[in-house]
Amino acid sequence: MRKSLPQHALGLGLVALLGAGLPSAALATVSETERLNELQQKLDQSLRMIDALATRVRELEAKETATAAAVAQKPAAPAAEDAHRIESVEQKIAQIETANASHRVDESSLPIHGFADVGAGTHNPLNPDLKGFNVGNFDLYLTPKLGDHTRSLVELNVEVGDDGSVGLDLERAQIGYQFGDTATVWLGRFHTPYGYTNTALHHGGWIATALERAKFLNFEDHGGILPNHTVGAWATGAVRTSGGRVLWDVYTGNSQQIIGGVVDMRNAGNGSGNLMVGGRLAYEFKSGAVDGLTLGLFGFTAKIADDQLPVHETRLRVLGAHVVYDTDAFENMAEYYYFSNDDLSGNTGSHKSQAGYVQLGYRAAWGVPYLRYERTVLDQADQQASGGSYHRGAAGVRFDLDIKSALKFEVSNTRDTDRLNDQYNEALVQYAIRF
Amino acid sequence: MQFASNAFRAPHRTGRAGRALALATLLAIAGLAPAFAGDVVVICNLDVKLAPADVKDVFIGEKVFAGAVRLVPADNTALQASFLDKVMKLDAGKYTGIWTKKSFRDGANPPPVKANDAEVIAFVKSTVGACGYVASEPAGVAVIAKF
Numbered sequence: 225m226r227k228s229l230p231q232h233a234l235g236l237g238l239v240a241l242l243g244a245g246l247p248s249a250a251l252a253t254v255s256e257t258e259r260l261n262e263l264q265q266k267l268d269q270s271l272r273m274i275d276a277l278a279t280r281v282r283e284l285e286a287k288e289t290a291t292a293a294a295v296a297q298k299p300a301a302p303a304a305e306d307a308h309r310i311e312s313v314e315q316k317i318a319q320i321e322t323a324n325a326s327h328r329v330d331e332s333s334l335p336i337h338g339f340a341d342v343g344a345g346t347h348n349p350l351n352p353d354l355k356g357f358n359v360g361n362f363d364l365y366l367t368p369k370l371g372d373h374t375r376s377l378v379e380l381n382v383e384v385g386d387d388g389s390v391g392l393d394l395e396r397a398q399i400g401y402q403f404g405d406t407a408t409v410w411l412g413r414f415h416t417p418y419g420y421t422n423t424a425l426h427h428g429g430w431i432a433t434a435l436e437r438a439k440f441l442n443f444e445d446h447g448g449i450l451p452n453h454t455v456g457a458w459a460t461g462a463v464r465t466s467g468g469r470v471l472w473d474v475y476t477g478n479s480q481q482i483i484g485g486v487v488d489m490r491n492a493g494n495g496s497g498n499l500m501v502g503g504r505l506a507y508e509f510k511s512g513a514v515d516g517l518t519l520g521l522f523g524f525t526a527k528i529a530d531d532q533l534p535v536h537e538t539r540l541r542v543l544g545a546h547v548v549y550d551t552d553a554f555e556n557m558a559e560y561y562y563f564s565n566d567d568l569s570g571n572t573g574s575h576k577s578q579a580g581y582v583q584l585g586y587r588a589a590w591g592v593p594y595l596r597y598e599r600t601v602l603d604q605a606d607q608q609a610s611g612g613s614y615h616r617g618a619a620g621v622r623f624d625l626d627i628k629s630a631l632k633f634e635v636s637n638t639r640d641t642d643r644l645n646d647q648y649n650e651a652l653v654q655y656a657i658r659f
Numbered sequence: 660m661q662f663a664s665n666a667f668r669a670p671h672r673t674g675r676a677g678r679a680l681a682l683a684t685l686l687a688i689a690g691l692a693p694a695f696a697g698d699v700v701v702i703c704n705l706d707v708k709l710a711p712a713d714v715k716d717v718f719i720g721e722k723v724f725a726g727a728v729r730l731v732p733a734d735n736t737a738l739q740a741s742f743l744d745k746v747m748k749l750d751a752g753k754y755t756g757i758w759t760k761k762s763f764r765d766g767a768n769p770p771p772v773k774a775n776d777a778e779v780i781a782f783v784k785s786t787v788g789a790c791g792y793v794a795s796e797p798a799g800v801a802v803i804a805k806f
Contacts, residue, residue, distance in 0.1 A: 335768050337759075367766045372729040377766030400766075404724050408765075423764055431763060462721065469721070552753070627752050658759055 338364040338659050339428030343435075345652035351386035352638070352648055359384045360654065363427045365396070375400045375408065381427055386446060394491075395427060395453070407461035413491060416454040417473040417504050418522045419559040420546040426452070429656030433555055433622050435634040436652070438581040438598045440611060441559075444487040449579070449602070449611040450542070450561070451480045451526070453489040454500060467511050471520070473504040482530040500526035506546070516551035527568070537568040538606070555585035555592065565606050575606035592622040596636075604642055612643030629657045699742050702800040703730075703790040704783055711804035715747055717790055719757050720767045725788070732770040733791040735779045742792045745806045 341360035348354035365379035379396040398412035415423045421441050425432040442448035456477020463470040478490040479498035502524025509517045523543040530536045541564045549556040560580040567573060578601045585594035598616040620634030632654045639647040701714050709717070709725050716722035718732050735742065743749050749757070758769035773779045779791035783800050796802055 337762055365763065365766075367762060367768050369768065375766050398766075402723065405722055424760065426763075428763065431760060464716075464722075624752065627755050 334366060334368045336364060336366055338362070339430050339656065340659075341429030341654050341656035343652060343654035345650060347648060347650040347652070348386065352650070354386075354388075360429055360656070361427060363395070373402050375402055375410075379427070398458075403461075405461070406463050407459060410458045410460070411456075413453055413455045413489065414458050414475075416451055416502070416524070417458065417460065417475060418450070418502065418524060418542070419544060419561070420518075420520070420548050420557055421559065422450070422452055428658065429632075429654055430628075430630055430658040433585050433592050434583060434594055434596060434618070435620050435622075435632040435654045436618065436636070438559070438579075438583075438596070439614065439616060439638070440561075440579045440598065440600050441581075444489070447611060448487070449600075451487050451489060451500070454478070454480075455489055455491050455493075456500070462508075468507060468509045471504075471506040471508060471518075473502075473522075475503070475524075476501045479526040480528055482528060484531065496527070496529060498527040498529075500524060502542075516549055516554075518546075518548040518550070520546045520548075522546070535569065539566040539568055541565065553587055555587060555594075556583065558582040563602075563606075565603075567606075572605055575603040577602040577606065591624070593619075594621070595619050602642075613641045615639045615641065628659065629655070631655055697741075698794060699738060699745050699792050699806040700794065700796050701746070701790065701792045701803040701806070702780070702783055702797065703803055704787055705799070705801050706787060707790060707801055707803075709790070709801075709803050714790075714804055718747060718770065719754075720761045720765070720769075723767075728788045731786055731789045733779055733782050733789060734770045734772045735774075735776065735792055736772055737775040738792055738794055742806075746792070 340362045342358070343360055344357045346355050348356075348358050360383075362382040363379065364381075365377065368376050368378075370376055376399045377396055378398075379394075381393045381395045382390065383393060384390055394413065396413055396415065398410045398414045400408050400410035402408040415426050417423050419441075421432075421437055425437065429435070439447070440449050441452075443452050454475060454477035456475060458473065458475040458477075460473045461471075463472070477500050478494045479496065479500045481488050481490055481494060502522070504520060504522035506518055506520030509515055521544070523541070525539070525541045528538050528540050542561060543564075544559065544561040546559040547557065558581065561578065563575070563577040563579075565575045565577070567575070579599070581596060581598040583594060583596040585592050596616075596618040598614070598618075600611065600613050602611055602613050604612070616636055616638040618634055618636035620632060622630055622632045624630050632652075634650070634652045634654075636650045636652075637647070638650070701711075703709055707725050707728055707730065709730075713722050713725075717730050718734075723730055739751070743751060743754055747754060755769075758767075761767050762769060771782075773782055773791065776793040776795070776797075779793050780797045780800065783789045783791045790803070796805070
């Protein structure tokens with residue numbers, strides 16, 4: 225392409241020369257001198273034209289060279305820009321992959337979840353006679369993926385007893401068949417479905433807002449007065465309505481036994497064949513002004529024996545109600561228990577007892593402050609009364625350091641009113657995680 | 660003349676569109692597409708029949724079956740913030756908290772987490788009962804709702 229311009233110029237020059245020569249042949253009769261002069265002029269014109277064309281060719285060549293150089297240099301800038309953008313995108317991909325790695329859940333067929341907590345206090349949360357630092361619970365629960373309808377939940381808890389000894393408890397071992405959204409039937413050992421705390425906030429310091437639960441709801445081997453666990457069958461489900469859900473539970477299992485003063489759930493069955501039977505019915509509002517409110521009723525009965533000679537047997541009847549208001553701003557809850565126990569082996573008759581608590585929490589941007597009041601009035605003439613009556617007031621705050629860890633502080637005052645007639649204050653701190 | 664003019668310009672427009680498409684693809688692969696997209700499209704495997712009002716319950720584990728099909732929701736890291744804000748009305752902390760409690764109480768497992776739209780679409784297409792959310796409507800899936 226670059227060579228075609230001079231060729232055009234020469235062609236044009238030749239055409240000009242030829243064009244200039246053609247008229248001279250037609251003027252053969254003109255004098256020799258005039259012809260020579262005329263030819264000289266035309267030759268001069270042609271030479272000027274050739275010079276002009278040659279100049280134009282040089283200009284065009286220079287311009288084309290500059291354009292070619294510009295074209296040759298231009299890709300360098302975009303290449304650098306693209307490289308920068310690619311590097312930026314690669315960095316973002318790496319950041320996202322890193323973020324995903326930290327957010328990914330366990331997608332294996334055997335997901336493992338758990339909680340752990342440690343703490344310190346002027347009194348041990350489980351044993352007010354101890355103070356200083358303490359190890360809480362290390363709780364593992366497995367939720368294997370078994371199929372569309374079969375479900376399983378196994379929970380192991382490594383805990384430090386109120387005497388400082390370390391023990392391993394099989395907290396739950398349940399296998400269930402899920403018929404649909406409305407019903408699942410479990411067999412095995414499960415958290416007895418009464419009230420709210422026992423199933424929703426059973427183990428794991430992280431899962432509960434408060435550092436401590438109500439004292440009377442403590443676990444069987446930590447002074448609790450209720451059968452937190454049952455070995456048996458449990459049907460549970462939810463029925464959706466236009467404004468919320470009806471939650472229901474029906475269960476039966478081995479009647480517990482009191483062994484060494486501790487409620488035992490009889491993992492391998494009981495000698496008497498007595499069964500515990502119970503149920504819970506609740507409504508969870510999911511719209512309108514009461515969105516987040518749950519109202520529930522529950523009850524259970526069992527024939528409880530102890531390990532004394534002669535054996536004491538009691539017909540245990542428990543009725544209760546719970547209210548939970550859980551929203552973006554509030555976490556309020558209250559539970560009430562009414563006991564009506566009959567002495568089946570002695571002549572002490574019927575015994576009425578009550579227990580309950582109210583806890584109010586507010587989800588502020590910086591943390592969750594809460595207040596709790598607990599009260600039990602337990603008939604000490606009841607052979608199976610395994611706890612004393614008390615008042616307790618507590619105030620605390622929870623700080624979520626990130627989505628998997630929380631730091632809690634709580635101060636409380638406890639006043640025993642019958643069995644021990646004691647009073648003490650507590651200041652506690654707990655660091656709890658989930659994984 | 661107008662036709663001829665447009666025909667002349669067509670290669671230019673195709674070139675820009677091609678570059679835009681390539682860039683969008685690259686960004687989608689990198690998980691950056693949501694930053695430029697406003698929509699959240701909830702999709703499910705073609706065998707799933709689901710009402711838009713059920714979406715929230717599916718993603719917090721309260722609706723587990725659609726007829727006889729067990730639902731398998733999946734989260735999309737690249738679009739999760741928009742999804743939680745527009746659809747679930749939850750922040751990430753509360754969402755994970757709900758699943759932690761749900762898992763502890765009922766033995767349910769939280770949704771698997773996919774990195775971006777491409778992963779979600781592949782998962783939904785290949786998994787019976789799967790549901791997910793993406794930034795734009797893909798082919799070959801059931802579109803449940805757009806938010």
